[in-house]
Each structure stands twice: as structure tokens, then as C-alpha cells.
Amino acid sequence: MSAAASSGAKDQVARLLTLVPFLHAHGQVRVDDAAAALGIEPEQLLSDLKVLLMCGLPGGYPDDLIDVDLDALEGPEADGVIRVSNADYLARPLRLTPTEATAIIVALRALRSGATDETREVVDRALSKLEAAAAGGVTPPQIDPGDDSVDAERARLAARLQDAADRGVQVAITYFVPSRDDESERVVDPRGLVTAHGFTYLDAWCHSAEAPRLFRLDRIRSAEVTDQPVVTSAEGPRDLADGLFTQADETTLVTLRLERDARWIVEYYPVEEVRSRRGGVLEVDLRIADERWLQRLLLRLAPHARVISPPEYDEMFTSAVRDTLRLYR
Known part of the structure; x- marks a missing residue:
């Protein structure tokens, strides 16, 4: 898997959404025939089928997940025929309960508040x-969490920050850091605004961190534009087309060893590279910006994951596990 892993995951989701109804309509079909009909390579189809094994109804119990007969696709007795079971519910039209529909509506409206104009039209x-x-044919309920006032305030903040970047003056901000549940006071040299994954960021040199940083506008509690000129070299905002974590000076490249029960993170998080090892084990390279995030992830994955490099991260995780276990004594 290349550095374009995040886009690869998006492509795979699109393929799975096509694959499932295809298999339901055709029943048992040979791998080569299905791959030709779907316009992909047989190896890619086999990889998608292995991901399909982890899909299904909420709950994640064996009876909730789609079952794919991998023995018929791999091994000396394989006949190359795709057999999928426990997916009959896919033939039924989706029916949302009022609670489910309301949750999706609220989520879409929250997404709308940080979206671009083009995305807003789709939403x-x-x-x-x-x-x-x-609503079932009656007047639709209008669920309004107050986006308009929030949007207007954020638009004014964006205009002030961009003006500060254009004039080359420093900004004092109060910034909320969710990973620490903490607010910090910072002085930054603004470089401009950038948008990625539906969020707007201030790209700036942070004098507290002594490094360039991205600050999400919805986490900036306050911002005071000063008259002090910036003291770092004038640069434009970064291009985030390839993702947020492409800057080596802000992130650390970590290699993880994942057993079968932890392989799901490859599809859930953007990774740099994936290498297959014996016994279904994967070695995964990913970039992290906060070692505490990695520690929490590893505690969730234990004992099915460990750090290969850098070695000090493995020591940090081992120490965190000991401290956690000590709490239960």
C-alpha cells in the first residue's frame, strides 16, 4: 500500500458498495468472472472480500457479520467460487427508525457547518x-442546532485571521486541545487558511511549540490580532491535498506489528505502507502527531499490537500497560 492509502480506503468503500449488491443478485459466481464484471483485478477482489468479512449489522458478533467462504477462494481445495452468506438483510429496503433518522439528520447538519459551499449543496x-x-409525507421537521450564527461567527474569525496573515502581524489565540481537554494560550505567526476534510485550519508558526502548526477554527476559543509583526519567514499556507500528516517535521513515523484482531486499523486510519507477514500479521507504517493518541490506540488493541519502531515508543507503551494493570491490584 502506497502513501495514497487514505484515497485507497475510499476507493475500497466504493467497491464494497458495488460488490455487495452484485453478489446478492448473482449468487455464487467465480472470482475471475466477478472481477471482470466489476472491472477490477482478481487479487483486488479477494482483498475486498476479506474486508467484507468484517462488515455487517451493528454489534459485531459472528451472527451479525457477513460470512465469506475463504476456504473456497484460497488453499489447495479452493474452487474459486465466491460464496457469501448471512447477508439476506441486504435485499430488504433500508428502514430507519425515527431515532436513527433524527441522529443522521443532526449529524449531517453538524457536518454542514464546517463544509465547503460545494459540499453543502450535497448535504x-x-x-x-x-x-x-x-416525516412520512407530513411537513418535515426542521432540526436546527443554530448553525447560522455559528457559521457567521466563524466566518468573521476566518476573515480576521486571513487579514492578519496578509498584513504579516502576530495573533494571540486561546486554543482548545481535545486530547488533553485543555485550553492553551499561544502567540502565532499566521500564514493563511486551509481546508481539509470539511474543516478550516489556520496554518501558522506557533511560538510555544517552536514549529509550524495547524489550528482548527472551531477549536479557537478567542483570537486577538496584535500590531506585532511576524518574526518568522513569510510563507504561504501549506497544500493539504494529500492529507494533514505529510509534514515530517510535525509527525513521527511509527511502525506497528498487527495481529489479525488488530488489522482493522488499516481501513480506519490513513497509513503510509502495509507489509504482510506470516500468520496473517501486518507491519504498518503510519504517521502520528501525538504520542498520547498512539498510546490510547495501543491500549485498545492490546494484546494484538505492538510498536516495532521507534523503540522508545514500545517502552512507553509497556510502561503505560504496567501502570494500568497496577491500578487493578
Whole structure:
């Protein structure tokens, strides 16, 4: 897997959404025939089928997940025929309960608040259809969490920060850090605003960290534009087209060893490279910006994951496990 792993995951989701109804409509079909019909390589189809094994209804119990007969696809007795079971519910039209529909509507409206104009058009169309369907033919409920006032305030903040970047003056901000549940006071040299994954960021040199940083606008509690000129070299904002974590000076490249029960993170988080090892084990390279995030992830994955490099991260995790176990004594 290349550095374009995040886009590869998106492509795989699109393939799975096509693959499932195809298999349901055709029943048992040979791998080569299915790959040709779907326009992909047989090896890619086999990889997608292995991911399909982890998909299904909420709960994650064996009876909830789709079952793919891998023995028929791999091994000396394989006949190359795809057999999928425990997926009959896919033939039934989706019916949302009022609670489920309301949760999706609220989530879409929250997404809308940080989206670009183009994305908002898509979200608005989805909201219109979903609200009408959830209303059952009566006047759709208008669920409004107050986006307009938040949007206006954030737009004014963005304009002030961009103006400070254009004039080359420093900004004093109060910034909320979710990983520490803490607010910090910082002085930054603004470089400009950038957008990625539906969020707007201030790209700036942070004098507290003594390094360039990205600050999400919805986490900036306050911002005071000063008259002090910036003291770092004038640079434009970074291009985030390839993702947030492409800057080597802000992130650490970590290699993890993942057993079968931990392989799901490859599809959930953007990774740099994946290497297969014996026994279904994967070696995964990913970039992290906060070692505490990695520690929490490893505690969730234990005992099915460990750090290969850097070695000090493995020592840090081992120490955290000992401290955690000590609490239960």
C-alpha cells in the first residue's frame, strides 16, 4: 500500500458498495468472472472480500457479520467460487427508525457547518430527502442546532485571521486541545487558511511549540490580532491535498506489528505502507502527531499490537500497560 492509502480506503468503500449488491443478485459466481464484471483485478477482489468479512449489522458478533467462504477462494481445495452468506438483510429496503433518522439528520447538519459551499449543496439535498422520508409525507421537521450564527461567527474569525496573515502581524489565540481537554494560550505567526476534510485550519508558526502548526477554527476559543509583526519567514499556507500528516517535521513515523484482531486499523486510519507477514500479521507504517493518541490506540488493541519502531515508543507503551494493570491490584 502506497502513501495514497487514505484515497485507497475510499476507493475500497466504493467497491464494497458495488460488490455487495452484485453478489446478492448473482449468487455464487467465480472470482475471475466477478472481477471482470466489476472491472477490477482478481487479487483486488479477494482483498475486498476479506474486508467484507468484517462488515455487517451493528454489534459485531459472528451472527451479525457477513460470512465469506475463504476456504473456497484460497488453499489447495479452493474452487474459486465466491460464496457469501448471512447477508439476506441486504435485499430488504433500508428502514430507519425515527431515532436513527433524527441522529443522521443532526449529524449531517453538524457536518454542514464546517463544509465547503460545494459540499453543502450535497448535504442539503441529502437532508431534504431524509427529512421528507422521515416525516412520512407530513411537513418535515426542521432540526436546527443554530448553525447560522455559528457559521457567521466563524466566518468573521476566518476573515480576521486571513487579514492578519496578509498584513504579516502576530495573533494571540486561546486554543482548545481535545486530547488533553485543555485550553492553551499561544502567540502565532499566521500564514493563511486551509481546508481539509470539511474543516478550516489556520496554518501558522506557533511560538510555544517552536514549529509550524495547524489550528482548527472551531477549536479557537478567542483570537486577538496584535500590531506585532511576524518574526518568522513569510510563507504561504501549506497544500493539504494529500492529507494533514505529510509534514515530517510535525509527525513521527511509527511502525506497528498487527495481529489479525488488530488489522482493522488499516481501513480506519490513513497509513503510509502495509507489509504482510506470516500468520496473517501486518507491519504498518503510519504517521502520528501525538504520542498520547498512539498510546490510547495501543491500549485498545492490546494484546494484538505492538510498536516495532521507534523503540522508545514500545517502552512507553509497556510502561503505560504496567501502570494500568497496577491500578487493578
